[in-house]
Amino acid sequence: MFRYHSSFSDKFTGKGALIAYGVGAAAIVAAGFLAMSIETIQAGYVGVRVNLYADKGVNNEVVGTGRYFVGINEKLYAFPTFNQLRSYDEQFSFQTSDAMDVFANVGVEYNIDPAKAALIFETYRKGIEEITNINLRQYISDALIKHASTMDINALTQGGKTTLLESVTKELRSKLDPVGIRIIKLSWTGDLNYPQQVKDSINAKIEATQRALLRENEVAQSKAEAEKLRVAAQGEADARLTRARAEAEAIAIKAKALRDNPDVLKLNAIEKWDGKLPVYSAGGAPTPFLPIK
Numbered sequence: 001m002f003r004y005h006s007s008f009s010d011k012f013t014g015k016g017a018l019i020a021y022g023v024g025a026a027a028i029v030a031a032g033f034l035a036m037s038i039e040t041i042q043a044g045y046v047g048v049r050v051n052l053y054a055d056k057g058v059n060n061e062v063v064g065t066g067r068y069f070v071g072i073n074e075k076l077y078a079f080p081t082f083n084q085l086r087s088y089d090e091q092f093s094f095q096t097s098d099a100m101d102v103f104a105n106v107g108v109e110y111n112i113d114p115a116k117a118a119l120i121f122e123t124y125r126k127g128i129e130e131i132t133n134i135n136l137r138q139y140i141s142d143a144l145i146k147h148a149s150t151m152d153i154n155a156l157t158q159g160g161k162t163t164l165l166e167s168v169t170k171e172l173r174s175k176l177d178p179v180g181i182r183i184i185k186l187s188w189t190g191d192l193n194y195p196q197q198v199k200d201s202i203n204a205k206i207e208a209t210q211r212a213l214l215r216e217n218e219v220a221q222s223k224a225e226a227e228k229l230r231v232a233a234q235g236e237a238d239a240r241l242t243r244a245r246a247e248a249e250a251i252a253i254k255a256k257a258l259r260d261n262p263d264v265l266k267l268n269a270i271e272k273w274d275g276k277l278p279v280y281s282a283g284g285a286p287t288p289f290l291p292i293k
Contacts, residue, residue: 045078094148103193109184116180143168
């Protein structure tokens with residue numbers, strides 16, 4: 001009668017199970033390693049290691065420059081610590097206090113506080129690109145709408161653009177500095193787009209100003225030309241007066257000399273005489289240059 005002996009099979013089965021367990025465990029470990037990735041935090045960035053299944057989503061681990069293993073349930077966010085410049089292509093829209101619609105392109109320059117990188121993620125639950133494109137843009141839009149409503153279109157077009165951006169910048173700093181986003185400045189990246197009637201009014205003012213400047217230039221030029229002629233005439237008059245004074249002085253000196261020296265007249269006459277006696281001489285007339293005794 002055949003009798004079944006189980007000792008060998010039982011031993012074999014136990015060893016097989018142990019081997020199978022070990023292989024399975026190794027496979028799981030290998031799969032875990034394969035599921036992990038290596039990510040790099042480059043210079044100028046700070047990393048935040050996020051546990052996707054943690055209560056708050058953050059391990060409170062901020063990492064610096066280097067290469068890191070990132071598990072299947074983790075994500076590593078990189079936040080730049082150098083200044084960021086972003087110019088939004090889509091225009092912002094807002095209204096002035098007199099219900100004039102205005103459209104404008106705005107740019108923002110900012111950086112983050114590396115020590116608050118984890119707080120930034122905890123606050124927004126996203127990376128810096130999404131924060132910039134969604135949250136920061138919305139903050140700018142809300143602030144523009146709020147502060148533009150306090151000024152009319154004339155104030156905005158006559159220097160109010162700078163005041164408006166200063167007010168928006170101040171509000172953003174107050175809101176974002178506590179969470180680690182530091183606003184450096186806002187800027188208009190193009191001309192503001194006003195309603196057509198406002199454009200026409202601005203153009204009319206510009207044309208009027210240009211015409212006024214042209215008239216002022218013409219008046220100034222006419223005055224300059226008149227002044228030039230006056231100066232020239234005055235110069236000529238002064239020259240004539242100087243010549244007349246010189247001639248008068250010369251005559252006076254000559255007359256005085258003649259008075260003081262009467263023989264000079266005779267000398268001058270002798271110098272001018274051609275040596276001929278007059279053909280006719282009136283009775284009793286003296287002979288030239290000969291003294292009458």
